[in-house]
Amino acid sequence: MKLLILYFSGTGNTEYVSSYIEDSLKKLGLSIEVIRVCIEVFPPEKVWDFDLICFGFPIFDLDSPEVVKKYLERIPSKPGELLPIGLFMFVTMGYSAGNAIRRNFKRLEKKGFVFLGSVAVKMPGSDGLIMLNEDSKYVKEALERNYDEIPEVDNFIDRIKEIIIKIKSKRDIAQFKSKLPLSVGSLLISPFFKLVYIILIGYLKKRFRVDENCIRCELCVKICPNHNISLIEDEIIFDKKCSLCLRCIHQCPQHAIQIGKYTVNKFRWHGPKGNFKPLKMLKEVY
Numbered sequence: 001m002k003l004l005i006l007y008f009s010g011t012g013n014t015e016y017v018s019s020y021i022e023d024s025l026k027k028l029g030l031s032i033e034v035i036r037v038c039i040e041v042f043p044p045e046k047v048w049d050f051d052l053i054c055f056g057f058p059i060f061d062l063d064s065p066e067v068v069k070k071y072l073e074r075i076p077s078k079p080g081e082l083l084p085i086g087l088f089m090f091v092t093m094g095y096s097a098g099n100a101i102r103r104n105f106k107r108l109e110k111k112g113f114v115f116l117g118s119v120a121v122k123m124p125g126s127d128g129l130i131m132l133n134e135d136s137k138y139v140k141e142a143l144e145r146n147y148d149e150i151p152e153v154d155n156f157i158d159r160i161k162e163i164i165i166k167i168k169s170k171r172d173i174a175q176f177k178s179k180l181p182l183s184v185g186s187l188l189i190s191p192f193f194k195l196v197y198i199i200l201i202g203y204l205k206k207r208f209r210v211d212e213n214c215i216r217c218e219l220c221v222k223i224c225p226n227h228n229i230s231l232i233e234d235e236i237i238f239d240k241k242c243s244l245c246l247r248c249i250h251q252c253p254q255h256a257i258q259i260g261k262y263t264v265n266k267f268r269w270h271g272p273k274g275n276f277k278p279l280k281m282l283k284e285v286y
């Protein structure tokens with residue numbers, strides 16, 4: 001049996017949870033093959049080589065980032081001769097996931113996936129962090145939190161383990177279908193939220209710039225998931241395809257990428273353990 005942990009992570013939170021899940025599953029000794037890889041290097045049609053998928057993404061505007069939506073669109077429907085794939089979902093968020101799990105599973109349901117369970121994990125908000133001073137209360141809490149134990153993810157792993165054991169005794173995957181989470185409150189506020197977000201995104205995207213500290217190392221060019229950044233005639237240019245994942249800002253070794261003046265001399269986040277390295281993540285080709 002083969003299980004794929006497939007994820008997108010802008011600033012390291014989701015990548016961290018994906019590795020937490022991988023380590024925990026491997027420790028269980030369930031004699032299954034576990035592969036973990038990010039969507040940026042994994043061809044979508046290859047999902048059909050797996051029996052189970054654990055799919056993770058960060059919450060943006062109570063939904064998934066554009067890059068994730070586009071990826072889900074590119075996953076082909078189940079080839080006729082294959083069995084449906086069991087899908088678990090994990091999301092990381094600053095405060096609320098709204099109905100993102102439900103909405104994103106719906107993007108896959110008709111393609112031949114069976115929903116088996118999910119978890120929403122509260123993590124430091126990568127959006128708020130770039131506007132905060134290093135000594136702010138929120139930053140200190142983010143840095144001091146113990147990320148070695150995440151009880152909600154442990155419960156999620158228990159669910160995965162239970163399903164794996166049952167499937168191994170050759171029971172039909174559809175039997176274990178789980179109910180999709182639904183937040184009625186979010187359904188009501190989400191249109192308003194969306195509108196504010198669209199306006200805000202439009203405003204912020206136009207204000208991306210590099211300051212005098214930029215040394216043209218081109219790390220941002222290499223790690224942008226939307227290939228939105230380029231070096232042209234010694235100028236760093238931001239195009240219009242940004243999905244505001246903020247990877248470039250948090251990762252710039254010179255802290256030289258700014259959104260207007262809002263992020264100058266503010267905090268930068270490198271994931272829960274401070275060791276998120278997108279370049280390494282992108283080299284782990286499947």
Ligand SMILES: Cc1cc2nc3c(=O)[nH]c(=O)nc-3n(C[C@H](O)[C@H](O)[C@H](O)COP(=O)(O)O)c2cc1C
Pocket residue numbers: 008009010011012013014015057058059060061062063092093094095096097123124125126127243244245246
């Ligand atoms: C553009 C943007 C929008 C966000 N919108 C939400 C949101 O609607 N709800 C929420 O709880 N967190 C929101 N967040 C916070 C992220 O979901 C959270 O920091 C997540 O863990 C980031 O994961 P990553 O480090 O894997 O990219 C947003 C972050 C960004 C950058």
